[in-house]
Amino acid sequence: MHKNTGWLDLWPGFHVTDSRITHESAWLRLEPLAKLPLRCGQCLGLVNSVHERVTRNVRELPLAGRVLTLQVQLLRVNCTRCGHCLQHVSWLDRFARMTRAMAQTVAQCCKRLPIKHVAQMFSLHWSTVQQLDKRSLMGLMSQLPQPHPTRLVMDEFALHKGHRYASVILDANTRRELYIAKDRSREAVRPFFAALGEAGCRRIQAVAMDMNTAFDLEVRHWCAQARIVYDLFHVIAKYGREVISRVRVDTANALRKDKPARRVVKQAHWLLLRNADKLKGREQVTLQEVLEANEALMTVYVLKQSLKSLWTACDPWQWRRRWKQWLEHCAQSGIECLQLFAKRLRKYWPGILARVRWPMHTGQLEGINNRIKVIKRMAYGYRDVEYFFLKIKAAFPGDA
Numbered sequence: 001m002h003k004n005t006g007w008l009d010l011w012p013g014f015h016v017t018d019s020r021i022t023h024e025s026a027w028l029r030l031e032p033l034a035k036l037p038l039r040c041g042q043c044l045g046l047v048n049s050v051h052e053r054v055t056r057n058v059r060e061l062p063l064a065g066r067v068l069t070l071q072v073q074l075l076r077v078n079c080t081r082c083g084h085c086l087q088h089v090s091w092l093d094r095f096a097r098m099t100r101a102m103a104q105t106v107a108q109c110c111k112r113l114p115i116k117h118v119a120q121m122f123s124l125h126w127s128t129v130q131q132l133d134k135r136s137l138m139g140l141m142s143q144l145p146q147p148h149p150t151r152l153v154m155d156e157f158a159l160h161k162g163h164r165y166a167s168v169i170l171d172a173n174t175r176r177e178l179y180i181a182k183d184r185s186r187e188a189v190r191p192f193f194a195a196l197g198e199a200g201c202r203r204i205q206a207v208a209m210d211m212n213t214a215f216d217l218e219v220r221h222w223c224a225q226a227r228i229v230y231d232l233f234h235v236i237a238k239y240g241r242e243v244i245s246r247v248r249v250d251t252a253n254a255l256r257k258d259k260p261a262r263r264v265v266k267q268a269h270w271l272l273l274r275n276a277d278k279l280k281g282r283e284q285v286t287l288q289e290v291l292e293a294n295e296a297l298m299t300v301y302v303l304k305q306s307l308k309s310l311w312t313a314c315d316p317w318q319w320r321r322r323w324k325q326w327l328e329h330c331a332q333s334g335i336e337c338l339q340l341f342a343k344r345l346r347k348y349w350p351g352i353l354a355r356v357r358w359p360m361h362t363g364q365l366e367g368i369n370n371r372i373k374v375i376k377r378m379a380y381g382y383r384d385v386e387y388f389f390l391k392i393k394a395a396f397p398g399d400a
């Protein structure tokens, strides 16, 4: 047995021969224990002679708040297969400037914290942290099994504040991210279907997406049998932008002379767009007052609820009844923007009805959207699209 120097067996195969600890930093010298079987760092085979000793400084996890540097004496061994080679060390990768434990901890922290914070926590450069995170994520990704999707979710999101977009494709059953690429054109998603192959494309039964994309054309081209399903989240978001906001602005303008009433309507913006069941008691009262005083707002608000109910219809007949009724109400409302919205939505009816046959989890796209926003905020500032995409991929590894 080797003599324990008081540092437990923190670095197997090595012992601490010197140390220096100040208020800011800690430094330990590690030397290999004598009489241990030595292995070649390249082929892991046993070796029995040492060629020379070399010294490498490596970073270890902080010690009681101090940056800890290990000065490690490593042996270059004579391997019959590889020649002169560095010895194998279980806690240190071959060319690493940091222990494996530290690299793993840094990558773990990157799951929850922005790179900048992690870099500060460990006194590392942000590019080092990014590298570690990238390597760890790619390792995780490579372990995932081959996917065999039958239902897909396609979406797009803004890459930066400018109008550059990216497309993302998920397995609707497992929520695994299958594909991500810059741009939101048909061409952007083409490689996915090409790689899926003929048999893979034939397996696809349904694809959920936003109405206003070019994706449906590409899906029809590759998967003729697949049904296009329009997602509730996008339709309602569009309704909010094109109908509710419009009517609210018009109502506020009409009340130009009635200052207090006008202010109430203007402030009601978020109340009108949010789900009624998510509002607090006071907010519900305010919303009710606004609606009662403004007929047009009341109408578009109620019609938002009945539009939503199309996504919960339990059979095609019920769906048809609700759809016809909704269109009729819109036509009779006398509200121009609502009539226009209904007219445009009309031609998309097969994709709305398809939801009855192919129920995709409600809010799945909304959830994905929100998650991507959080990741974007965390990775913001570095503008490394490849890394950003890898983070998104890792956030949706699938649950099956």
Ligand SMILES: [Zn+2]
Binding pocket: 040, 041, 042, 043, 044, 045, 079, 080, 081, 082, 083, 085
């Ligand atoms: Zn070897």
